Each structure stands twice: as C-alpha cells, then as structure tokens.
Amino acid sequence: MEKNEEIFWVTEEFQRLNPFTQEVIRLIKSIPYGKVQTYGGIARFAGNPRGARQVARILHSLSKKYGLPWHRVVNSKGEISLIDGREEQKKALEIEGITFTSENKVNLKHYLWEP
C-alpha cells in the first residue's frame, strides 16, 4: 500500500465507527471491478440481515471519504436505486463492462459478487 488512502482502516476515525459500519465499508471496497452486490447482501455479510437501509445511508454519507466503489451497489432486483445520479451510476457500471437489460436492470445471476 502506498499512502494514507490505503490504510484508512487503522486511523482513529475509522476505528471509532461501529463494527457493522466498518465491515460494510470493507465489503464494499472489496467488490471487484465489473461486479456488483446488493444493499441487503452487503448488510447480510456484514452481520445484520436487516441493515440494508443502513448500508444505503453509509454509501450516501461515507462514499467520498473512504473512496467506496458506490456504483457497484444495486438493489435486490438489480436496479439502480439512486435517483439523483442514476445515469452516472449506470455509466460507471457500463464502463466496467456491465450490461443492462431493456428494463434497465443488471443480471444479478451474472454480475453478483459474493465474498
């Protein structure tokens, strides 16, 4: 790892976050290029199956600070939930080779990543 960007998880600020939030951040950062995960999936793997909305909140508030690949998180139907920025997210995914159906959905069978 080269700089602070890559070792944020040992910073005091990161350590102060609750364990669920920390795990959510780690999981989102580990979604590979060209793959996606769902809000509920991230929540489940982070230890709280009912924390989907918290995952959304974390994406909304901490994506920039922790450099999260926020565009790789979609809803359980494979749709983009984000309203403002819907196009931006779609483009970001297409750049990674992900294609959308005519219904503007990604094929989760094909692109879903599991840790």
Add this chain to the structure above:
DNA sequence: TAAATGACAAGTG
C-alpha cells in the same frame, strides 16, 4: 421526545 425519512427488501394477492 416524537415523528418523519430513506441510494432497502420480502411477503402477499
């Protein structure tokens, strides 16, 4: 302190 909100999800008919 209470009510509303939200980048969600699963169940039901």
Add this chain to the structure above:
DNA sequence: CCACTTGCCATTT
C-alpha cells in the same frame, strides 16, 4: 410481473 403492505432502524427534523 405488478401493486401494495409490512418490517426495519439510524439519522434527521
């Protein structure tokens, strides 16, 4: 597949 309801829970108002 669609429309609608219910459950969720930290954060915001």
